[in-house]
Amino acid sequence: MLNGAHREIKQLAREVAIYWRYGRGAGSIPLASFKAPTLQEALEMESNGALELAEAWTAIHRPMPSIAYLSGMLAGFQASKKFARMATSTQAEWSRCISQINADIGTMTRRQLESDTATARLIAWRDGYEATPRKADYLVTVLKATLKHARTCGWLSADPCAGIEALYYCDRSEIVWHAGEIEALCDAMQPDMARVIRFMWLTGLRRGDAVTVRWDVIQDGMMIVRTSKSKGRAKQVIEVGPDLAALLSETPRRSTTIMSGPTGEPYSPDSITQGLIRALRRIRKKPGLADFAAGKRLHDLRGSHATDMVAKVLADPVFREGMGWTSGKTSAPSRYVAPVTALATARKMVKKNGE
Numbered sequence: 001m002l003n004g005a006h007r008e009i010k011q012l013a014r015e016v017a018i019y020w021r022y023g024r025g026a027g028s029i030p031l032a033s034f035k036a037p038t039l040q041e042a043l044e045m046e047s048n049g050a051l052e053l054a055e056a057w058t059a060i061h062r063p064m065p066s067i068a069y070l071s072g073m074l075a076g077f078q079a080s081k082k083f084a085r086m087a088t089s090t091q092a093e094w095s096r097c098i099s100q101i102n103a104d105i106g107t108m109t110r111r112q113l114e115s116d117t118a119t120a121r122l123i124a125w126r127d128g129y130e131a132t133p134r135k136a137d138y139l140v141t142v143l144k145a146t147l148k149h150a151r152t153c154g155w156l157s158a159d160p161c162a163g164i165e166a167l168y169y170c171d172r173s174e175i176v177w178h179a180g181e182i183e184a185l186c187d188a189m190q191p192d193m194a195r196v197i198r199f200m201w202l203t204g205l206r207r208g209d210a211v212t213v214r215w216d217v218i219q220d221g222m223m224i225v226r227t228s229k230s231k232g233r234a235k236q237v238i239e240v241g242p243d244l245a246a247l248l249s250e251t252p253r254r255s256t257t258i259m260s261g262p263t264g265e266p267y268s269p270d271s272i273t274q275g276l277i278r279a280l281r282r283i284r285k286k287p288g289l290a291d292f293a294a295g296k297r298l299h300d301l302r303g304s305h306a307t308d309m310v311a312k313v314l315a316d317p318v319f320r321e322g323m324g325w326t327s328g329k330t331s332a333p334s335r336y337v338a339p340v341t342a343l344a345t346a347r348k349m350v351k352k353n354g355e
Contacts, residue, residue, distance in 0.1 A: 002057045005031060009039070013261065013268045016042045020053055022060055030088060031056040070113060071106035073150040074098050080149055087229050097142040104128075110156060113147070118160035126164065133168035140164055177201060177304040181293050188279040195251060196259045196272055197301070202244045204305030205236065207269040207298060214256050218248070273298050 006028075008019045016039045020031040032053045034045040046053075066072045077083060078098055083091065105125055112118060122143070129136035143161060150156040182201055186194035200210045208228050217223050221240050226232040240248070254264035261267055276298050283292045 002054070005057055009042075013265045014271060015268075018042050018046050020056075022057065029060060029084075030092060031060075067150070067153075067155045068110050069106065070108040070146075071102050073155055074102050074106065074146055076153065076155070077146040077149040082149065085231065087231060090229075093138075094142050094145075097139050098146070101139060101143055101146075113156060113160050114158040118158065119163060122160055123164055126167070130167065133166075137166045137168050140166075175296055175300050175303070176307050177293070177296060177301055181296075184283060184292070185276070185279055188282045189275055190262075192259075192261050193267065193272065193275045195247065196267060197276065198247055199244075199259055200272075200298075200301040201304060202241075202247060203236075203238050204302045204309075205238075206302060207272050209236070211257070211259050211267045211269060211272065213258055215253065215258055216256075 004022050006021050006024060008021070010017045010019065012035070015035050015037050018034045020033070021028040022031055023029060032049055034042050034049055036042040036045055067076060078095065083094070086094065105122075108118075108121075112121070122140075126136050126140055129139065140161065144164075147156060147159065147161055151159065182198065186197055189197065196210060199205070200207065203210070203223065205213065205225065206227070206229060209225055212228065213223070213225050217225055218240065223236075223238040223240060225236045225238065227234045227236055238244075248258070251258060252260075254260045255266065257266045259267065280293060284290050
């Protein structure tokens with residue numbers, strides 16, 4: 001028996017999941033999860049993963065490493081309330097990064113981290129992942145958060161990560177899904193799943209929120225959605241305009257959630273991503289469409305919505321009047337706010353709020 005560990009079986013849209021966590025509530029720590037199409041298969045996976053589960057439980061009960069070393073600061077951050085407030089998926093990803101950092105440089109002492117050569121040493125460590133720049137930047141992000149927590153707790157006085165710049169750069173500000181692409185994409189998908197794509201495009205909701213948002217969030221022509229990524233602390237306020245209202249009116253009320261599959265069960269976020277990939281493959285097999293929506297991803301629907309919102313603000317009569325632009329001067333906004341700048345601003349706003 002694993003003291004403090006709790007087991008939960010959940011029936012998901014297309015599979016059964018067995019979750020093991022240490023503790024309860026917001027501060028609980030994920031130990032292991034086993035997912036399979038049937039309960040029997042999930043139970044078999046759980047049985048085969050008993051060693052993995054035991055190791056995860058044992059890791060929590062090991063004595064806390066000394067904060068005189070980076071390994072202790074990493075463990076302290078992972079046990080902090082700030083870490084516990086992160087979304088479960090973020091905790092899992094950051095835990096993998098913490099393990100990697102600990103394996104690479106966990107033996108660095110506090111004196112070494114506060115020395116004049118610390119930054120150069122950390123840059124050299126980061127450059128070891130130069131072939132995978134996104135991973136390198138993710139590791140540095142987690143390390144920066146760890147050392148910031150260490151300074152807050154008084155474990156460290158210096159900031160050796162100051163001046164370490166990102167290796168990876170990708171500007172997706174001009175990558176937008178257009179109406180014609182959405183129409184073609186939806187034609188290649190099962191109707192209920194196509195409805196989810198249109199819903200995401202018209203609301204800017206993340207996929208996890210789009211498949212779980214309930215009918216009762218619609219009030220007085222607005223949708224107020226508490227985002228799952230923020231654990232409900234942030235809310236997204238969406239106006240139910242004519243296009244969204246039309247989509248909602250044709251959506252069957254099979255469940256408490258707005259979007260659902262043919263049987264009334266909600267979709268999983270991954271199933272929407274896979275549905276998009278399959279639809280794109282079908283479209284790109286057609287003559288002359290090999291490059292259809294090239295480079296575009298599911299999450300770009302959110303940025304496309306942000307871009308559309310900026311464009312509507314620039315075209316709004318009240319906004320134009322406030323700027324003193326006459327109705328005939330259609331080019332006035334572009335002379336002050338370039339389309340690319342407006343697009344980039346919208347994207348930055350999305351990125352700043354956790355995308």
